Amino acid sequence: MFLLRARHSAILRPAPLAPLTRLSGRRIPNPHFQARFLSNTTTLREDQAKTRTAIVTGASRGIGRAIAVRLAQDGYAVTVNDLPSLQTELESLAGELRSTFGAERAYAHTADVSSPEQVAGLVQASIARLGPLDTFVANAGIAQVKPLLELTPEDWKRMFEVNVAGVHYCFQEAARAMIAHGTKNGMGEGKGKVGVRGKLISAASIVAFKPFARLGHYSASKWAVRGLTQVYAMELAKYGITVNAYAPGIVDTKMWELIDDGLGKMEGKPKGEMIRRYSDQLIALGRTSVPEDVAGLVSFLAGKDADYITGQTYIVDGGIIYT
């Protein structure tokens, strides 16, 4: 009932513009603003009762960070994850999210996604802290620039452990938790059931459609993520869980710094030259992507408007690959 009132009221009286904060260039309502706006219609406590939750891996920087910020702006309580070596950065992000959106809206938990035990700990800790899990974004990934003929078995193994097994462990653990929660609340499995109960979202890449030379095992790993995402979608549809992937192009992050450095060394080019050249030659829209380009797509995939979409990999690359 209060939801209807809140919606109705919001339509009648458009919200004034909220102050900007330093998290990104987007407008982010601060908690005082939210409290004032909500007080006409419902209480903050009531609003929090329906807060959806998300876990984002690899969230201390780059695309994962932008996704975490965007989901928080969308109203989610977010567990941010990264490797223990990035705990300080991760805690700082969670702190910023809490001070902007409220004490119960962010939690930091370090874990290596290539460890099934650590992933289980991540999901359980997030549920204990923020409540039942609605959305899991398996964003964490690594890249390496090396010709196939020079790859060691360890190079190959680590790439697939993080980029492919990591997504599998995350999806498996998240889905088990979503199903257990749904079953407890009387929502059994069944085709055609109304109401999506969970969203799993993975990080693929344009190289899952057209590989880049010298990024062979990275390309193969992202191609595998696309396939894995499709099979998860097939197997989890009966539980009302949708599974999709995002496929960014050339995004200016630490990962592309590493790629630029690797390709530049092979071609004798100075720092920054390869990303500039690839962007100029390949991207129709004429600019290198920023993490927020990807976060917007993830926001859509996590949201209600994507409830009838599953098993898809969406390209967000400014016009490099055309499907």
Ligand SMILES: NC(=O)c1ccc[n+]([C@@H]2O[C@H](COP(=O)([O-])OP(=O)(O)OC[C@H]3O[C@@H](n4cnc5c(N)ncnc54)[C@H](O)[C@@H]3O)[C@@H](O)[C@H]2O)c1
């Ligand atoms: N940058 C791009 O152009 C681009 C393009 C296509 C796809 N992607 C994919 O998007 C995702 C994010 O990329 P990014 O550009 O932000 O990279 P990034 O290197 O800036 O960030 C990746 C994050 O993942 C974390 N991470 C790595 N291994 C981990 C592990 N085992 N457990 C937990 N966390 C781990 C890193 O510590 C880092 O914080 C990756 O999966 C990447 O492959 C990136």
